[in-house]
Amino acid sequence: MYAAYTSVLAIGLVAALPYYLWRGRRDGRYRRTFRERCGHLPSDVRSERPSIWIHAVSVGEVLAAATLAPPLRARFPDHPLFLSTTTVTGHAVARERAGGFDGLFYAPFDFPRPVGRVLAAIRPALLVLVDTELWPNTIRETRRAGGRVALVNGRISERSFPRYRLVRRLLRRVLSHVDLFLMQSDLYARRLVEMGAPPDRVHVSGSLKFDAARAVPAPAELRERLSGPGPLLVAGSTVPGEERAVLDAHAVVRRAHPACRLLIAPRHPERAPEIEGLVRSAGLDCLRRSRMQPGDWRGPEQVTLLDTLGELAGVYALASVVFVGGSLEPRGGHNVLEAAAVGKPILVGPHMQNFHDIAELFRAEGAMLEVSGGAELGAAVAGLLDDPERARVLGERARRLVEGNRGVVARSVDALAGLLS
Secondary structure, three states, rough: HHHHHHHHHHHHHHHHHHHHHHHHOOOOOHHHHHHHHHOOOOOOOOOOOEEEEEEEEHHHHHHHHOOOOOHHHOOOOOOOOEEEEOOHOOOOOOHHOOOOOEEEEEOOOHHHHHHHHHHHOOOOEEEEEOOOOOOOHHHHHHHHOOEEEEEEEOOOOOOHHHHHOHHHHHHHHHOOOOOOEEEEHHHHHHHHHHHOOOOHHHHEEEOOOHHOOOOOOOOHHHHHHHHHOOEEEEEEEEEHHHHHHHHHHHHHHHHHHOOOOEEEEEOOOOHHHHHHHHHHOOOOOOHHHOOOOOOOOOOOOEEEEEEOOHHHHHHOOOOOEEEEEEOOOOOOOOOOHHHHOOOEEEEOOOOOOOOOHHHHHHHHHHOOEEEHHHHHHHHHHHHHHHHHHHHHHHHHHHHHHHHOOOOHHHHHHHHHHHHHH
């Protein structure tokens, strides 16, 4: 089974390689990281002592992983800490906001030889996989090298569950090599057991994202620009198809609130030229954060485009109303907790499957509003601006939910300690 999986993975990599090289042709992002993904780590990513290796795919997982670093270092000072990521954006955010690690690198392709090179370089006594990173060869080779393996902040989404069940025979063997599963909810725990995980190793610990959601100050130049007169609508983590809906909603809002300003923060900042074109086609000016200069005009006809990484959480603190993207389009939604942590009224679309339990909790407590499309989004934003007390109550409910669900980091580290003792 492992040979078949590895062969299929190799065919997929060869087939996908031209696409990624073409996609990264301007900045060479994939070409630059290819050697590292083959297991040839930077010279400073080495350990002579048993270490702890945490793997996080992209931005959300990186921020969750960052919460584990301080308590793990305090509990195991003799174990170096290493963090790997898969995406370029995740890597960039890790450099900016995930301090406390002894080394950062791109995760190896899931083939025995690249994984073996990484294991030889950092000698992990424990591999911690964040969310649902079930890489068969990485897990098996780590166990063969004598390391323990744990999955933390685990989730099995509604979208991926049927696909996992199709390969249950392989997964059952893979899951047997994992020593501990710490899942976000009872639902995800049940799904994992159905996939073949040993039930006695599956536990519910909650979501690390509650602990990761903290108030972050915005850079001074953003505070100066965005703290001006008039309300501010922040559309965070938007995906293709949503920016046009947000611009339509902003037009609706400005009929009742002409001073309302708009900031769009796309999930992938490299889409900035495309979004700038959409803004200008709507008859508005567009200022990209990466080109911002002191004294730039701040009128409501000028949309701010956040085309940088790591600053959205700080921007949320300046918002009057927040829309969290990936939810109007069927992408499964994005994290609402950063906006909730600073007590902002939150709007989402109907597609929140990737954050099912968090969304259900917020709905049950009346801590966010759900809209079906751009027209409804505009009406909802205008309604909140018309009724500041309702907006304040909505934001306060969200903030209290975040505060009341913290403590997952401590529970997770206690459980991981049992694997290293």
